[in-house]
Amino acid sequence: xxxxxxGDDAEIWYDYEGTPLKWHYPIGLLYDIHGLQASSGRGLNxxxxxxxxxxxxxxxxxxxxxxxxxxxxxxxxxxxxxxxADYLRNGSTKKVMNMSKSDQTQLWDGLSSxxxxxxWGMNHKLMLNDGVMARNLPIRIYLPENxxxxxxxxxxxxxxxxxxxxxxxLNASLPDLFPLVETGPPVAAAMIHGIIPxxxxxxxxxxxxxxxxxxxxxxxxxxx
Amino acid sequence: QRPGQRPRGYLxxxxxxxxxxxxxxxxxxxxxxxxxxxxxxxxxxxNHFSAIPIDRSPAATAATVGADVDVDAAQSSEEAxxxxxxxxxxxFEDIEAIEAADLSTLEASNPLCSLxxxxxxxxxxxxxTCSPLCSFALIPSAxxxxxxxxxxxYLSVTYHIVYSPSxxxxxxxxxxxxxxxxxxxxEQIYESLVPNDWRTGVRNAGLSGxxxxxxxxxxxxPFFYLHPCETVPLMETVQSGQNFDESGSFLESYIMTWIxxxxxxxxxxxxxxxxxxxxxxxxxxxxxEGVENQSQD
Numbered sequence: 001x002x003x004x005x006x007g008d009d010a011e012i013w014y015d016y017e018g019t020p021l022k023w024h025y026p027i028g029l030l031y032d033i034h035g036l037q038a039s040s041g042r043g044l045n046x047x048x049x050x051x052x053x054x055x056x057x058x059x060x061x062x063x064x065x066x067x068x069x070x071x072x073x074x075x076x077x078x079x080x081x082x083x084x085a086d087y088l089r090n091g092s093t094k095k096v097m098n099m100s101k102s103d104q105t106q107l108w109d110g111l112s113s114x115x116x117x118x119x120w121g122m123n124h125k126l127m128l129n130d131g132v133m134a135r136n137l138p139i140r141i142y143l144p145e146n147x148x149x150x151x152x153x154x155x156x157x158x159x160x161x162x163x164x165x166x167x168x169x170l171n172a173s174l175p176d177l178f179p180l181v182e183t184g185p186p187v188a189a190a191m192i193h194g195i196i197p198x199x200x201x202x203x204x205x206x207x208x209x210x211x212x213x214x215x216x217x218x219x220x221x222x223x224x
Numbered sequence: 225q226r227p228g229q230r231p232r233g234y235l236x237x238x239x240x241x242x243x244x245x246x247x248x249x250x251x252x253x254x255x256x257x258x259x260x261x262x263x264x265x266x267x268x269x270x271n272h273f274s275a276i277p278i279d280r281s282p283a284a285t286a287a288t289v290g291a292d293v294d295v296d297a298a299q300s301s302e303e304a305x306x307x308x309x310x311x312x313x314x315x316f317e318d319i320e321a322i323e324a325a326d327l328s329t330l331e332a333s334n335p336l337c338s339l340x341x342x343x344x345x346x347x348x349x350x351x352x353t354c355s356p357l358c359s360f361a362l363i364p365s366a367x368x369x370x371x372x373x374x375x376x377x378y379l380s381v382t383y384h385i386v387y388s389p390s391x392x393x394x395x396x397x398x399x400x401x402x403x404x405x406x407x408x409x410x411e412q413i414y415e416s417l418v419p420n421d422w423r424t425g426v427r428n429a430g431l432s433g434x435x436x437x438x439x440x441x442x443x444x445x446p447f448f449y450l451h452p453c454e455t456v457p458l459m460e461t462v463q464s465g466q467n468f469d470e471s472g473s474f475l476e477s478y479i480m481t482w483i484x485x486x487x488x489x490x491x492x493x494x495x496x497x498x499x500x501x502x503x504x505x506x507x508x509x510x511x512x513e514g515v516e517n518q519s520q521d
Binding site: 062063076077088146147148149151153 | 437
């Protein structure tokens with residue numbers, strides 16, 4: 001039996017407890033989404049590590065998962081997230097499109113070969129945006145049960161040019177879950193990289209220091 | 225109120241394209257769904273559908289709605305179809321039947337976005353199959369009926385026009401499948417949907433080609449889409465060469481231009497007049513906001 005690992009016939013896919021895992025999401029994000037929610041009985045201190053994932057070699061669910069997972073498509077998807085982040089920050093993708101081929105290669109190579117210095121050599125230019133305040137912050141918010149991702153333009157400052165906090169950002173999209181003034185115990189929390197940041201954290205600081213390699217803050221909402 | 229709940233609207237067009245002929249049935253709908261808490265299939269939303277005559281034949285592309293329709297030739301088959309549909313719809317309370325020969329009524333009644341259908345309402349529609357005439361649209365059960373009775377193998381293409389909050393332009397998402405339900409892979413999309421003279425251009429656009437897959441922003445399942453970052457500079461070039469006084473005509477022109485540019489690339493063959501008004505209704509507010517912001521810079 002021939003197994004196809006690359007190209008349009010690529011049949012490898014992964015699932016956790018029956019749910020196909022979106023291969024184009026960063027693995028940390030996948031763990032935040034699937035791991036903690038599924039183990040909500042263990043509370044926030046629970047851990048699923050080592051995370052048991054099933055590998056499949058056939059019956060690719062084309063209705064649920066994007067196809068062609070060859071390394072090239074990983075790179076394409078990564079670059080389109082980088083472009084989108086750039087567009088959100090600057091209102092155009094000029095910065096990314098004007099990167100030389102070797103710079104783009106350095107960004108991807110640094111990431112794919114796990115070379116921190118090589119990756120950040122390029123990425124810091126994108127993240128710090130030449131000191132120019134971003135128009136919008138690249139943020140994606142994930143709700144449970146395969147809800148569509150919340151992605152809206154998020155301004156880093158409010159009307160009086162004060163930096164907004166994570167609480168204010170989350171309140172704008174999910175006012176019921178994240179009231180500006182807490183009237184009781186919190187019902188929800190936002191998780192990133194497996195930790196729950198304090199909601200008074202400055203959003204721009206979070207964007208510059210806690211983004212994933214694709215330049216996005218992927219916030220997963222969990223219920224307390 | 226459920227958390228994360230906000231209506232996301234998109235314009236949905238489903239085209240049934242028999243492989244043996246150039247004709248097609250196009251189903252137009254404007255859908256608004258609340259962001260679901262659970263499985264999207266169970267989402268309750270209000271569905272606004274429109275009955276719009278569409279003609280895919282080249283001769284009728286420029287013709288006005290309702291013109292050049294050879295009604296007599298299709299009369300008998302239409303009656304049979306209407307009978308069938310009546311049977312399907314008899315369970316439902318409000319039924320509006322559109323008379324076969326009364327296309328002028330259809331025009332006068334402003335079909336675009338004027339038919340509001342609650343969950344259980346269905347609208348009886350006239351459908352003309354496999355004939356070089358105007359064919360038009362409606363309702364999920366009618367769509368299912370057409371699929372069940374279609375004898376030829378056909379391609380079913382679904383186009384969704386969704387507004388992208390990041391790029392502030394409309395984005396064209398689409399999927400195609402054969403009568404057996406199998407979704408077409410990328411190579412066959414290029415073969416079946418992209419017109420010959422567009423193929424090389426679309427393939428070479430951007431970093432990896434103009435068409436890729438992504439999670440649909442509302443349905444969260446894989447859909448092919450045309451990269452919006454190619455649209456943005458393209459539309460800026462087009463816009464800068466045009467001069468408009470009122471915001472209304474600017475928007476309409478913007479949408480028409482957008483549809484004719486992007487739609488053609490993937491075989492979206494609807495008359496620009498019908499398409500522009502319907503797309504306009506869906507994205508109007510958002511595009512106005514986005515376009516104003518861009519033009520203020």
